[in-house]
Amino acid sequence: MTKRLILMRHAKSAWDQPGPDHDRPLNTRGQNSAEAMGNWLRENGYVPDAVLSSSAKRTRETFDRLGFDVPSRFERRLYLPTSEEMLSELRKESAACVLMLGHNPGIAEFAERLLSETPEHDRFYAYPTCATTVMDFDIVDWTALQYGTGTVVNFTVPRDLT
Template identity: 55%
Template sequence: MSLRLILVRHAKSSWDDPAQTDHDRPLNRRGQKSAPLVGKWLASNAHIPAEVVSSTARRTLETWERIAPAFPDTTLMRRDPRLYHAHVATMLSVLHGCAASPVMMLGHNPGIGEFAERLLANAPKHPRFRDYPTCATLIAEFDIADWAELKLGTGRALDFAVPADLA
């Protein structure tokens, strides 16, 4: 049996309001346009999440809101405050608690890019994988029956894209 992960960094966010807290920053116009592209790409490639777990930051939740219309209404979505600027160990712990497959996890750099890299046995040959830009999306598969069994370095990259690939 295998489980699948869709790992998404939030779309491009706005820095227009210097008084706004980091947690409350919204998407900018570019982010508002790129998130739906990712959703359509995922759906057209049959990468439909059964469970979504997201950071509680406004920009990750807005990213999900713009990706979600590409999927059926049956997708379970939950917000997890531990994913806000999470480190690899925290993301791994959150994923260990997931039940469905595919799981979509939405988070932030630098943690999500490092998590993507450390999850895989071999990185995809994409020039942007190492810097994991905004709305970068990895599809990875693991030969496990339960997320609690997941170990770093065991994943297989099935696909990786950034919004510039999809425009």
């Protein structure tokens, strides 16, 4: 059996908004990028069964603009977590295909650590806003997930789509 992870960094956020970082919304470019990424995911058949996300406003807005109506879990502990914290939360999931939304630097490190071989894309290691990696794991249950076992299915960034 195969489990699929869609690992996405939130879309571009607005820096001109006063208030805590956790509450920063998306800017116009981020809103457009999230919609484009949602369309790309659907066009390629990468439709999640569930979403696991940071509780930050920008990750929630990114998810909303992707346009998926699936069960979702927004966790404060996924706001700027380590890759170990992300792994721990992902191991609690049961869906076959999980979309995980997060932040850098953790999301980039998590993507790199999960894969057996990284994609040949010049933006993978930077993991810019709304970067998305689709990866498969030959496991029956997320509790069996180990670093270095993922196979890249696809990787893209908003600039590739516009």
